[in-house]
Amino acid sequence: MVGIWRHIIRLPGAKSVLGINHTWLQPHRRSITYIQGQFTENVREYFYYVDHQGMLFQDDSKMKNFTSCIKDKQFLRFFFKRLKRNDLLRYEHEFPYISPCGKKEINFVRCFDHPIVYTHVIRGSSGESLLSHNQADRLLTTEFQPAEVAMDPNTGRVYHPASEKCGSVGLIADKLSILWTQEKRFIFGNSEEQPPTQFVWDGKEIELSNRLLKSVSCN
Incomplete structure (x- = not known):
């Protein structure tokens, strides 16, 4: 679905790591590390972001605009129909929502305000x-x-x-x-x-x- 690459999400005041700075306001202060497509207990994990216009992006996209958003409507239907609160006790603060894809893939989701x-x-x-x-x-x-x-x-x-x-x-x-x-x-x-x-x-x-x-x- 997406290429595997290492990204560190850092909170306000953080400096760029590996040339990529994932910074957004959160009430807590912590850093997390993820790899797009990583495996945890044989489950593949991806990370996404929903902006204020409802566009869906891979969370590690440097540019988030209409050109880089996901436009496949069938995929969007599949993704958002399965969206729910993150109850996995993994990344639940930084990515408060998930969209499971069967038993072998989890999509973690954060958003500008609300995901819908x-x-x-x-x-x-x-x-x-x-x-x-x-x-x-x-x-x-x-x-x-x-x-x-x-x-x-x-x-x-x-x-x-x-x-x-x-x-x-x-x-x-x-x-x-x-x-x-x-x-x-x-x-x-x-x-x-x-x-x-x-x-x-x-x-x-x-x-x-x-x-x-x-x-x-x-x-």
């Missing part, structure tokens, strides 16, 4: 609204629940429910949340310093529950 990232709204076969996620178009969708859209006023990030096994919260991609803002879908009934109180969808002002904000603040 909704990119656009599409219509289902019965005309219902669906959210497509992680760049797989119709191969990865969930029912759109407008009343459960939630905006964190501290970051401006927008969230929507996701599968419980993936943490129950999904991130709305920047492009979609900016589009919704431009379309004036958010109504701030308690000032713009507070979370939106209504969301305009299909011509209706829908009351927001904002229940996801507690989960986001605890993350």
